[in-house]
Amino acid sequence: MSSKKQMLHLIALGLLAASGATAEDTPALGQTIPTEELAGLSTTVYPDGEGLPPGGGTVRQGKVVYEDQCSVCHGENGEGDMSMYIPILAGNGKPDHGFHWSTGYSWPYATSIFEYVRTAMPPFNPKELSTAEIYAVTAYILHMNGFLPEDGEVSQSTLPKVKMPAQDYFSSKWEKEESQH
């Protein structure tokens, strides 16, 4: 482990050197991004909810979206199909095999589900769902995992508060190593 520590020190030194350097030896061609362009640029959603758009959706609405647009691949109950490389969305705890994690029990934050569905799902026609549909189907995925009741819902303010079980057993190797110096 000491070797990694040494290496991180080097990176830290590199960082100092880099911040001492100036951007003078560049043509400095960056154009300021106009405010109106900046507004719609980021689709990133953070665990604390930054980046979530206003809105919300219910488990019941989400069931309709899910059955209409997702279950053909992810299965009626989110069981996925690893033979087709389709992830398991819903489980009932930790799996007995590391390849069989469900989204529900391996992702530490529910906000990431919103972000991913918004940008990448369904894979052949992404970025077509409305904000309301994304909230609703996110709620339904959480419901399939048993984290929300049938009459539950999520919104811009409540989605970051959903406690995912993996928060208790997910750690960052980077943070662990970084904290060593």
Added chain:
Amino acid sequence: MTKTTGFVGRRDFLRAGATFLTASSAALPAALAATRASAAPEFPDNMLYPGVEDEAYGRPSPHEAEVARKIFPQNEKSTLTASFTPLHNQKGIITPSGLHFGAHHSGVPDIDPETHELFIHGMTDRPLKFTTRDLMRYPLSGGINFLECGGNSAPQGYYPEAQPMPLQYLHGLVSGSEWIGVPVKLLLQEAGLNPKAKWVIAEGADAGSLARSIPLQKLMDDAIIALYQNGERLRPAQGYPMRLFLPGWEGNTSIKWLRRLEVTDRPAYTREESRHYSETLADGSIEGFSMYMGVKSVITHPSAGQVLPEKGYYQVNGLAWSGFGKISRIEVSDDGGKNWIPADIEGPVLSKSLTRFTLPWRWDGNPVRLQSRAFDEWDNVQPTHETWKSRYFEGSRNHYNAIQTWFIDAQGAISNVF
């Protein structure tokens, strides 16, 4: 000392070489006599007729058509694909760009460099955008580095039994190239970093907007926005017109078709870093953000999928690499790890790069277990399969870097074993 391995020691080898010479010079007069016996010399057609004109963009010989990647295709429900580098055909530390591995979650987009822009925003003094043309005018730097998918060698980690797969499928998600581009720190400095900035969300312009949270430290260190690979502009499958390139880090973090760098103070926990590129540890917990690719090596010849036609001399060939820095030593064993012989390192030893090793070897025709293990300049050493497995939960498949064992049976057939 009794000879316990088939590796030809320096002195032994010279002697063996001399034997070869004697044998071949003894054979020479007969061969010459045979040539002289025929009347007029016969020339092959290629020495009688001028060849075709060269092509504007050259291609490999049609006789080398089998040297190709193996493609794990999309299916009607998934856009995920992987293309595996034919490492068994590669000699040297550079993988031809057309043979470089790929792992694409949403296909390979076709991007017009004239309209593509790179946005840098978030916790910066100024949100800035750059065109591809702009970036071409910046100071360029980079180097020869390996790139390895976090899921390379996954079948070794995933399956309880060693799979009957060739080298290409087992370890072909690693390649080596010269990557040249704009140091990311120059652009971040131009935008002006907020002192609280610690992470950057890097996002691609593919259909799935693939994104990863990258520690700012790496971006201020040796990260580049790669524009060139092996002397030419990036291939579409490698991120044309620009990709992030993070030497030594898991491939997925080197975001292709780079579109956005959002400067922030915390990670976003995107899909890729939540489950897909995280590991399940032995205790059942999940570890994410495992950025470095560990020290690793593999013998590419002889390797699974090949057959040794007869006993006798073979040059063992292989590649070693470490995400932490330079390879310091490579050792080879032909007795399942009892004796380890230092291999010869051939060519340049570069930081975070494929490093080529060789060793002269005589196969005596008996079944053997052939292995290589690499060490890096930080004294990291490749673990055995058993040690690697003991760290992870059954079925955890990413970041497999254990010693590969090739079993050569009495017929010379080579297979993957644990």
